[in-house]
Amino acid sequence: MKPLVGIVLGSDSDLPLMKDAVKMLEKLNIPYEISISSAHRAPDKTAEYAKTAEGRGLKVIIAAAGLAAHLPGVIAAHTILPVIGVPVKSGALEGVDALYAIVQMPPGIPVASVAINGAKNAAILAAQIIATGSPEVVEKLHGLKAQLAGEVEAKDSRIKELGVENYLAGK
Template identity: 45%
Template sequence: MESGTGGKTYNADPLRPPAIAVVMGSDTDLATLRPGLTLLDSTGIPYEVHITSAHRTPQYMLDFGKAAASRGFKVIIAAAGGAAHLPGMIASETSLPVIGVPVKASSMDGLDSLMSIVQMPRGVPVATVGIANSVNAVVLAARIVGTSDEKARKWVEDHLKRMDDENMEKEQRLQKEGWMTYKKLDG
């Protein structure tokens, strides 16, 4: 595929270009992104998913970052493990917000990735979520898109309401059953 060109659009809508780009440094990062991508699919926000490595395909990654705004994206989610240079390098090539997802690699339980992503030089920010927390990356991206997209904002509001309802249901069960017999339904 030529650098900076489009990919498969999920939640395609002829009236809305893809608003979120999700990039990962390797296909092994997909396991970390799956929970977030599943949630992203429920938002209705058009998005694309790409593999582009800061180390293995640097030109493709640079071209992707440079073209992202002109392609209509509003925010980029970038997942990487180990040295985790992808989020920062993408951020250096675009004016769009970049959300970094640190991936647990083979050592240091993801702390190396977290520190690499969060310690960006002044002027090149990367918003960073918790280690392997692709769900928070998607919720943050939806909030960013929701500043100018009514459907995205409505999804965020509904998502917050669902979380509130779920928590209150658990509170009511706890009060009814007591802490000693209370069992979580879904882990």
């Protein structure tokens, strides 16, 4: 099956974080591709990736970036596909600088952003975008939401049964 989501990492050091996005896309049975590129160290490669993404059948690109966080914006400058930036917690500002860099894009070059280290939510947002044209993904997302609600109900029942101290002791 052709990849629908592209995951781009600025560095292999982002892989432990972005594994959460990979796991979520696999859970939702959404094919993806993964690539390491850099807006600064490999700008031509990054631009080529973005320019050819639509033609390769991608529907959404998730780009992780820390510090100056230019990768999502550079990708967005070279494609019409939705780009979701994942600010990576790093450096003296612990990802706040990356978050600001991702959300403060100039007019005409939008980049969606999730929370700092929000790789899992980036995958869910990508799935929601894809779901606008895929009944199969719609069904998977409804299942995910039901699972999340079930987990909350189980925790609520458990705290009522055990009380606060015993609940916390069992964590």
